[in-house]
Amino acid sequence: MSESRKITLNESEIPTHWYNIVADMPNKPLPPLNPGTQEPIGPEALAPLFPMELIMQEVSQDQMVEIPDEVRDIYAMWRPTPMFRARNLEKMLDTPAKIYYKYEGVSPSGSHKPNTAVPQAYYNMKEGVKRITTETGAGQWGSALSFACSMFDIDCEVYMVRISYDQKPYRKMMMQTWGAEVFPSPSEKTQAGTQILAQDPDTPGSLGIAISEAVEIAATNDDAKYSLGSVLNHVLMHQTIIGQEAIKQLEKAGADLPDYVFAPFGGGSNFAGISFPFLKLNLTEGKNIQCIASEPTSAPKLTRGVFRYDFGDTVGMTPLIPMYTLGHTFVPAKIHAGGLRYHGAGAIVSQLLADGLIGAEAIDQLESFEAGVKFAKAEGIVPAPEANHAVASVIRAAEQAKIEGTSKTILFNLCGHGNFDMLAYQDYFAGNLKRHEMSQEEVDSAVSKIDTPTVESVKEMLMG
């Protein structure tokens, strides 16, 4: 047999700690602001929504946070995840680059999302929470949380954007199989939903509305808390087991540290998961590993947005967070990579980008599917549309390496499989997909609507 394709680790090699990059950041992320008063808020403001342990993690400055045994035990159902050397893809591209990928699609719900869903469910269970509410678009996050709640006997209520609820029933059924209740959003379960339905009974819904409903239920019921699948500091931290395992696996394969680490970028948890442990080597050991986020051209907040305080949701109910954003009312084009259709980026990732410590590039969805089909033919795994953005970045880098004749080492996070996304591939093959490059006018128009505080004004307020 030729050189190993698959690099595996033993169950005992599941990381024992999550890595909190805040400890090593030269500039810490600025604090969140109260959405009403625009004053900095402390941990207590989040108590109605989250269990205290997660709030403490959200504001923690500790470099390493221990993973409870009960969480590692559930992780062991699919972790450590395999790493692969993409030898077939290298051959197809005829590139001198060495391409490795970490494959998170082996989790029960088929993506990296359970890495944070499990500890979130666990800490809620420990603090006596009986039910957790959340929102979901196409269902990737909702199914991860449904699985996690089934592991700890917690009721799970998922508010699923109505158009997805009607048109993409597979993930809905998966959530129900794990025992979750799934409601099309807007629903009559909440005031927010009821009001919206009264105005427009036929609304297709939106992620912003679904967030409002899930938050409302948690905020108004003592036995319920809310859970979010990306953006927040503790969510990003939970994902860092991906990169920690990857470092061990590259060592085991006798590979160099990567020149490039790529991941798709929606709110930041996927990118943070694989890249933060490598950024730690940059920040603490002087390494020079380029970590690059692959975002869609239809929601280019990192490459074309502004660094500004903004809301996490569309309606403006959440705290204001310092983020690269296109504005919380910006509605991205309806690309198939639903997980990347988000207007902003988490506070940590935004600060890292502002400080020049990470990079970003925008990938059009046509290029992303072209890359995904190449990958499937070479490596066998059909990637999720989100993952295809990173695959496209990898192919760009591998082709550049060929032009330069340099043997770069490239790593990327194959965050999930595309089993539930085959209609997207059908659309691609049928020629139904369009390019979604935003014009400068469109970007300017989106950004001009932002009326929330600037980062500079908040810095001045904090100094004053």
Added chain:
Amino acid sequence: MSESRKITLNESEIPTHWYNIVADMPNKPLPPLNPGTQEPIGPEALAPLFPMELIMQEVSQDQMVEIPDEVRDIYAMWRPTPMFRARNLEKMLDTPAKIYYKYEGVSPSGSHKPNTAVPQAYYNMKEGVKRITTETGAGQWGSALSFACSMFDIDCEVYMVRISYDQKPYRKMMMQTWGAEVFPSPSEKTQAGTQILAQDPDTPGSLGIAISEAVEIAATNDDAKYSLGSVLNHVLMHQTIIGQEAIKQLEKAGADLPDYVFAPFGGGSNFAGISFPFLKLNLTEGKNIQCIASEPTSAPKLTRGVFRYDFGDTVGMTPLIPMYTLGHTFVPAKIHAGGLRYHGAGAIVSQLLADGLIGAEAIDQLESFEAGVKFAKAEGIVPAPEANHAVASVIRAAEQAKIEGTSKTILFNLCGHGNFDMLAYQDYFAGNLKRHEMSQEEVDSAVSKIDTPTVESVKEMLMG
């Protein structure tokens, strides 16, 4: 952390040989007969359909057949597959039994089928075959072969039963993503299909018709061969890597040899894959491991059929094979476990059953889905409907162990995930599934239509 859940092996522990149980069988399977003359046929009769190396494997008496390096190299994309101790399920059932499962759903197409699709594509490639034809129902086998052909740059033509082609587009898209051409069957590409369409333009198609089309193309085109995903000796043999890995994994976990090995049963490859290496221990080392096939009550050939020569297809084009059968014209009820809707069983498995060396039990689809949902809630993985039959058998055995207060060790083959089968779960939750117990009258009626030679008559002919 508590005792290991997941037992992994290294890439170097992928088996080096397939196990050919024929070598150890006390009674060898009887030879196939020519469908026209009803005379025994030799290997040469299969040459228009299969490459010579596979034909030699089909008739081989060697105990071990070496796996080519190129095949092991592709296997390494997902093998060795993990084994799990189902500790959550044990706890849910409150049973003293120890339950282990081998998980084949980690393959690119999500089932055990690539284990034989890859070597079949490989040997075709080695003998210069440019395209392979096959049939598929819901698409599990077609997608496995499409993947395998993409690995060796062979064109793949899949004749997909029309009703599945129209109603279950996800696997069709997956096949196309891997570069296969997928035709709804019956099609106008063949004489068989053209004739059937002329009679009934709106026919939903059937697996029998699709086989006829795929075989016709291979038989009438020099550059094409045909490939089958179960039943045949070489196909069953390729799957034995599952059980070989399982034995190593049980050793590694410090577990006893199993008291019971369960697998779903359609044509036999799934069951053979996990059980034959354990049967080897029975046959050559005097062990007493009960290997039990879980078939659906709607196609109960092993528990209620007859041991008789019969055709592999509905139309009667294939050689006659000695098999437990309900008759080649028998049409099973439309249960969701499409992979188990087959009238007969492979020759080897049938001989083993006739000799009392394996067992079988029939599971109703309602019991199978009830078991599958329990499993999903406990273990996180949503099983394919086929796999649910084995899960139901496992739960029966675990509950019996509880009644008896004995700590049995149970192993089963979780042959695939249910990601493409969520509509089946939806039907189950909606209460749309019916019991499909056949009456004795229905069984008698099906069996009475069989007009092919008896096993006894062929034995007499061979002796004479």
